[in-house]
Amino acid sequence: MDEQWRADLERWSIPEEIAARAPADPWGHSSARFAERTDRALAAPEGPTLARMAEALPPGGSVLDVGAGTGAASLPLAPDLGELIAVDVSDAMLAELASRAHALGVPTRFFRGRWPDVAAETPVADVAVAAHVVYNVPGLAGFLAELTGHARNRVVLELTGQHPMSWLNPLWQHFHGITRPGRPTAHDVIAVAEGLGYEVHHEWRLAPLPRFTRLEDLAESACRRLCLGRERADEVIAAVIELDMWPVPRDRWFTLWWESK
Template identity: 60%
Template structure:
């Protein structure tokens, strides 16, 4: 009973902290484009790089440990397959879940070229969980900060894994780095929480024997100052025409080059 109460409280705190990241309505109303949108082409480029230069970090390591011959892999929030496709010679079937049909199309193109048996399920986890087979191993990479109802999300991951669940997420919210620019352009302070430890605490409170490893991200967030400025214009609801101004401001604030993120891997059997 105590574990259940603790988990409920932690889940509520996670939801409240994530809700605090909502963009103020008056700023959102002026957004030229969706500030929360993602571009499949950018994700596909990252997947292609991951395929060309497979990562040997803790997420891949702990997936490989559990993927013996004939194993099946479920990738939740798969995107274009950056977390799963580089391990294509380690599993016999990939199940990929994502809310974006465009992302799944990019994943399918790459899976076909690699000869990877693939089943895609379009929809939000855990809403579509009943449509998804149980797999030997489940991976969920860089999705958690999009999940308000984290307890149900984690329970569904666990219920679909025969052997192991592996989760990768940034140590801090992936938009945290923009806090000085939000303050500069909008006079808005961005939240600090949730952080990866909040996810770890909730998973442990749910009764999972969690293990944790952290490392520096293997890739820079942006290839150029121009890329950074374009991203800020989208995420901070600024006119794209202000990109040069944003870049200059980032330089003035000492934000370029950006330090690499810290990534956290959480796993349990």
């Protein structure tokens, strides 16, 4: 199942001839935008992912947040959190997380790198979480095994039901004549985890906020993801209207969890 996952994920790669013309990294993320999401999560902490983490976290316990970003998945647990262990590849993301953790009084240790490459140097925690990370992980079985090995009580994942770039599929066809794949999905993640022997529980909900509130924001993001220059934003907006893509439907967010002991 892990090989199937790897093959399905590989089909999401951008053809070299298109990527070569990209004016900006099509896979890049804005730490400022991630920080806004974290601030919203801190202002109104809710949702099944947070609940599944909280019920497995002892008072003053520790959380390992892999692909932590700016801390949206873990920092809302601050009142009960004795230590946060944050892993991420981005210095900018970890800097945003550090400032918020300091303001909340959460002791934090940082490990810059890709999981599971840095697993050997990362301590065990009571709860391990990876939120909106797995679609960037070709070797999913090894990723999940190390995550489980670093959790005393529970592993929690949060992810979209389909690849997070699936909303762009009609635009890939429109601008590049490319049909994007339908897999992998959250159910494939479940299959990989169950193949490792974990008793996986799951639930889903609609994403708490729309992906975009303005067409202009959609166009800016789409231009980057589609390897188009910003000067083509009006073309993107016209295509979105023509293809009846606005407003963009909210994603389904899945929460997966299993006990690690």
